[in-house]
C-alpha cells in the first residue's frame with residue numbers, strides 16, 4: 001500500500017448548539033446535546049494530535065462555536081500546537097469583551113456567515129430575530145481589530161436575487177473575501193429542498209453577477225463561487241476527495257472524513273476518546289472505504305475524471321440514490337442524474353415555508 | 367505593482383503566517399483559506415521579515431550571507447516583495 005498523505009485541515013465541530021435555526025444547516029439531523037460534547041482538555045489533545053499528523057489549518061466550527069465558554073482557551077491551545085486558526089461563526093453571541101479574548105488568544109482569521117443582505121429576510125431565514133444586526137456589529141469588531149474577515153453567504157432561491165447587495169455588504173463590512181456557497185442538499189437542507197432550490201434563470205443571473213464583480217473588484221475583494229450541483233454536469237470533488245485533504249471531529253468526538261458523513265449507514269466512526277487521529281486517518285475503515293478509486297462503480301471506475309472529482313459526494317449519492325457507493329447523481333453520467341432535474345422542476349412549483357433546524361426536532365427522513 | 371521604499375519595514379500581512387511544516391519537510395505560508403509553499407529564495411526573504419528590519423537591512427543581510435553584489439540582491443528582493451505585496455502576503 002502506498003503511504004497516505006497527511007491531511008491539511010481539521011474541521012473541529014465544537015458543538016451543535018446554535019441560537020440560529022438555518023433550514024440548510026449542514027449539521028446532521030440527529031444533533032448532539034451539550035452533555036455529549038468533548039471537554040477543553042480533550043480538544044487540546046486533538047489539536048496537538050492534528051498538528052503532529054500534519055494538519056496546518058484548523059477550522060473551529062459548529063453549530064455555533066462561540067457557544068462554548070472555553071473558546072478562547074481552545075484557540076490558545078490550537079495556537080500553541082502550531083495550527084492556523086479560522087473561526088466559523090454566525091457572530092451573534094460575541095460582544096466586544098468576548099471578541100477581545102479571542103484576539104488575545106491568537107485567532108488568525110474569521111469567517112462570518114450572513115443569511116441575506118436584507119435584514120428582515122436574513123432574520124427570517126436564520127430563524128433568529130435581531131441576528132443580522134448583531135452580525136454587522138461583529139464585523140465592525142473584526143474590522144477595528146484588523147482581523148482578516150471572510151463573509152460567507154449561503155445562497156438559495158430565497159436570497160439569490162440579492163447577490164449584488166451581498167457583494168456590496170462584503171465591501172461595506174471590510175471583508176477581504178466573500179464566499180458565495182450554494183446550499184448542499186443533504187440533512188436539513190434536503191428536508192427544505194423545495195423551498196431552497198434556485199431556478200436555472202436565477203442561477204445564470206447569479207453567475208453573471210459574480211463574474212462581473214470579480215472583474216470590477218480585483219485587488220479589493222476575492223469572491224469564491226462554485227456552480228451548484230443541481231445545475232452542473234459534473235460533480236465537485238467533495239472535501240477534495242474522501243480521506244485526502246481534511247478530516248472532521250464531531251462535538252461528541254467522532255472522527256469523520258466529512259462533517260456530513262455520520263448520515264451514511266454501515267460505517268463505524270472511531271472516537272477521539274479511544275483512537276488517535278493518526279490511527280483513524282491511516283487505518284480506520286470509515287476512511288479507507290471511499291479513499292482513492294478502488295471502491296468506485298461504473299461509470300466512475302473507467303472515467304478519466306476519477307482522480308479529479310473522486311466520484312463526487314458520498315452523502316449526496318446516499319441521500320438521492322440510497323447507495324453511498326453510487327456515482328454522485330450530480331454527474332450527468334450517473335444513471336440517477338434525472339433525479340436532479342426532477343427536483344428542480346418540483347421546487348419551482350413549491351412554496352417558501354421552512355422546516356427549521358432544532359435540536360431534538362429531526363424531520364422524518366425522505 | 368508598486369515598489370517598496372528602501373527604508374520601509376516589510377512584514378507579513380495580518381492573518382499570514384510562515385510555519386514549518388515538519389510532516390512534509392518544508393515551510394509554508396498560511397493565509398485565510400489558502401496556503402503556498404515558498405521557494406528557497408522567497409523563504410530566505412520571508413524569514414528575515416521580523417517587523418524590525420527595513421527592506422534595506424534585508425538586502426544587506428542577504429548580500430552578506432550570499433557574498434553577492436548588493437544591487438543584484440536589491441533588485442531581486444524588491445521584485446519578490448512587490449509580488450508578495452500584490453498578493454496580500456506582505457505589507458509595509
Ligand code: SF4
Nearest residue numbers: 018020021022025063
Ligand atoms: S447553518 Fe445556521 S443553524 Fe446551522 S450552525 Fe450555522 S448558523 Fe447555526
Ligand code: SF4
Nearest residue numbers: 299300303306311331
Ligand atoms: S463518472 Fe464519476 S469520475 Fe467521471 S465525471 Fe462522473 S462522477 Fe466524476
